[in-house]
Amino acid sequence: MKVNRIMSWFDERLPITATIERHLTKYPAPINMNIWYLAGALMIVVLVIQLLSGIWLLMNYEPTAEGAFASIQYIMRDVEYGWMIRYMHTTGASAFFALIYLHMFRGMMYGSYQKPRELLWVVGWLTYLLLCMLGFTGYVLPWGQMSFWAAQVIMSLFGSIPFIGEELLTWIRGDYLISGITLNRLFALHVVLLPLALIAVIFVHILALHEVGSNNPDGVDVKKFKDEDGVPLDTKPFFPYDITHDLYAIGVFLIFFCFIMFFYPDGGGYVIEYVNYEAANNLKTPDHIVPSWYYTPYYAMLRAITFPIFGLSAKFLGFVVMAAGIAIFVALPWLDRSPVKSIRYKGVYSRFFLVLFVASFLILGYLGSVSSTPLRTFLAQIFTVTYFSYFLLMPIYSKYEKCKPVPDRVKLS
Amino acid sequence: MKFLTLIILLFSANFFSESSAPCGHYLSEDLELEGMCEDAEVDPTDKASLQRGAQLYMNYCLGCHSLKYSRYKRVAEDLEIPLEIFKENLIFGDQKIGDLINIGMGSADAKNWFGNSPPDLTLEAGLRGPDWIYTYLKSFYIDESRPLGVNNMVYDNVGMPNVLFNVQGEQHSVCKQIPSIAENGGLRQNPLTGEVLTEERCGFLETTKGTGEVSSEEFDSQMKDLTNFLAYMADPAKTDRESIGFYVIFYLLIFTILSYLLYREFKKDLH
Numbered sequence: 001m002k003v004n005r006i007m008s009w010f011d012e013r014l015p016i017t018a019t020i021e022r023h024l025t026k027y028p029a030p031i032n033m034n035i036w037y038l039a040g041a042l043m044i045v046v047l048v049i050q051l052l053s054g055i056w057l058l059m060n061y062e063p064t065a066e067g068a069f070a071s072i073q074y075i076m077r078d079v080e081y082g083w084m085i086r087y088m089h090t091t092g093a094s095a096f097f098a099l100i101y102l103h104m105f106r107g108m109m110y111g112s113y114q115k116p117r118e119l120l121w122v123v124g125w126l127t128y129l130l131l132c133m134l135g136f137t138g139y140v141l142p143w144g145q146m147s148f149w150a151a152q153v154i155m156s157l158f159g160s161i162p163f164i165g166e167e168l169l170t171w172i173r174g175d176y177l178i179s180g181i182t183l184n185r186l187f188a189l190h191v192v193l194l195p196l197a198l199i200a201v202i203f204v205h206i207l208a209l210h211e212v213g214s215n216n217p218d219g220v221d222v223k224k225f226k227d228e229d230g231v232p233l234d235t236k237p238f239f240p241y242d243i244t245h246d247l248y249a250i251g252v253f254l255i256f257f258c259f260i261m262f263f264y265p266d267g268g269g270y271v272i273e274y275v276n277y278e279a280a281n282n283l284k285t286p287d288h289i290v291p292s293w294y295y296t297p298y299y300a301m302l303r304a305i306t307f308p309i310f311g312l313s314a315k316f317l318g319f320v321v322m323a324a325g326i327a328i329f330v331a332l333p334w335l336d337r338s339p340v341k342s343i344r345y346k347g348v349y350s351r352f353f354l355v356l357f358v359a360s361f362l363i364l365g366y367l368g369s370v371s372s373t374p375l376r377t378f379l380a381q382i383f384t385v386t387y388f389s390y391f392l393l394m395p396i397y398s399k400y401e402k403c404k405p406v407p408d409r410v411k412l413s
Numbered sequence: 414m415k416f417l418t419l420i421i422l423l424f425s426a427n428f429f430s431e432s433s434a435p436c437g438h439y440l441s442e443d444l445e446l447e448g449m450c451e452d453a454e455v456d457p458t459d460k461a462s463l464q465r466g467a468q469l470y471m472n473y474c475l476g477c478h479s480l481k482y483s484r485y486k487r488v489a490e491d492l493e494i495p496l497e498i499f500k501e502n503l504i505f506g507d508q509k510i511g512d513l514i515n516i517g518m519g520s521a522d523a524k525n526w527f528g529n530s531p532p533d534l535t536l537e538a539g540l541r542g543p544d545w546i547y548t549y550l551k552s553f554y555i556d557e558s559r560p561l562g563v564n565n566m567v568y569d570n571v572g573m574p575n576v577l578f579n580v581q582g583e584q585h586s587v588c589k590q591i592p593s594i595a596e597n598g599g600l601r602q603n604p605l606t607g608e609v610l611t612e613e614r615c616g617f618l619e620t621t622k623g624t625g626e627v628s629s630e631e632f633d634s635q636m637k638d639l640t641n642f643l644a645y646m647a648d649p650a651k652t653d654r655e656s657i658g659f660y661v662i663f664y665l666l667i668f669t670i671l672s673y674l675l676y677r678e679f680k681k682d683l684h
Contacts, residue, residue, distance in 0.1 A: 031683060070481075070482060073482035073535065073536075074482075076482075076650070077482060077483060077484070077487065077649060077650075078484070078487075083650040083654060084654070084657075087654075236683055240679050241679055241680070241682070241683065244672065244675050244676040244679050245676050245680075247672040247675070247676070248669060248672040248673045248675075248676045250672075251665055251668050251669030251672050251673075252669055254665050255662055255665045255666065255669065258658060258661050258662055258665060259658075259662060261658070262654050262655060262657065262658025262659075262661060262662070263654075263655060263658055265654075266539075274539060274540055274541075274542075275540070277536040277537075277539035277540040277647070278532075278536070278540050
């Protein structure tokens, strides 16, 4: 009784109970959600891991060109369980990307970007963009060889922009070369601006999701049929059904996560690159400059453009193609002209192009992680074209293909 | 299916070309492994080996190569060497037990003397891998054309003198008669006598017996200890990490099983 009175005192002043009911306990989730719907919840877990481990790293990290590399080793050796905090953060970065790629693929597969979820998709893409920036800025902070040279390569892309490039590059670096000044500004972005923006954007993403409701593998509108209380028939409340499901999934996920973190923390050179065991040295270029695995598809696109067009340098064009490769996801809701959402009911062309897209993405990812040869560059060019064909041909193939009839209500397999 | 085969071919072909010769020109007895490193058999739980490695390092390497991210005390504790004994035998000069393992040689001087300042080796095993270090340490040979009189099979035109020369003894790059391999992969034989045909192959390393302080087997074993120490140095928390990891995963398994049972119970409500 007393608890109820306290709660109602609060509720009259702040909608606590209503908010919890709307976003957690009574949020209606489609009953046919499958394993692909776990990535979102798992990313919230990873976000918390990254924020907490990040704060603890920050307590011992020194953001100067002279002290950064040594402070990482100080964390690894002298700080109690510092190695655990750092490996949590590095493994978390890779996990975040693995999950967001699965999450995006789920959206593409089930047409989750289609009306009325266009904004949800765009906001989700913003989180991906922020993650890319967080990954890059964070990678520079240990100030190892790969940190330095990755910063060198990525920042020099801005220098390739015609007319304003050189000036812009100096402005971004804050110096005439990559230096402690550059490190300091990337540090500020990584620990303040970008995480704040990420949290805000994720908040809006969830708000938008709870406004339009979750899509489902059949891509049918579950809100069409409701019971007498106005609750959609083919849904279940998030609590306790989804929360227990997610809890179980989090357990499985953390087993994988901890296996990498405790037993293979450098992930065979993918989570932490071996070259980064050497402190940054601006006089010594590493043999192969390779970005983290989650950027390699776009790095392959960057290197695939080897020829200038209309006086624009190959480097600039590569930069444009790479940026377009990341940006084009935003256009997806307006490129898809299909009357159905889910790949289950779309025609054969949509299926073909989705498979082609995934294959292109994976092959480009591989090509971006190895040193280039003429054959590999040629392959990267081909798969860059097939990557974009998924998007650019979509208005045609999604409109004219024959789709299967969509059921009124969801099917349970 | 064809597509898949193409992908597999692509990957396999590339992987081989990528890791062709991590250890330079090093030639082991097994000829198929040219340029491949020898296995250093690293074992972070073998404290005796790590102690011998530390002793070798402090005596032969620390003159030029610092371990500046690590502290003496941590090494003593991890390697289970009593602090008193460690202080007396393994710390030279007036450094304190809590100090970082720095060296007295200035990097500008070193650059003058050797052409390049000797790198800090705290993280070397992470950078190059223990097998590379082990093979490198074994691969110095006499080469009068070099300024220091030595060269290295793994690291061509190396700038480092062979500090372990007295221990290992004279090592030369020699040529040997080896069995000739036919195109079909088998041994080439004289068709009349059945005798195996041989051909000359150069670049084998051979130590002159009696010139070193220890036998070549003993030297290999010492270099394994030294490599083991450097592997420990790059990743000192490894044994702790793995034993904690075991408990963490064990706990997570229990958590996952319980949460699965809970999930299954609730799932019964849904048809």
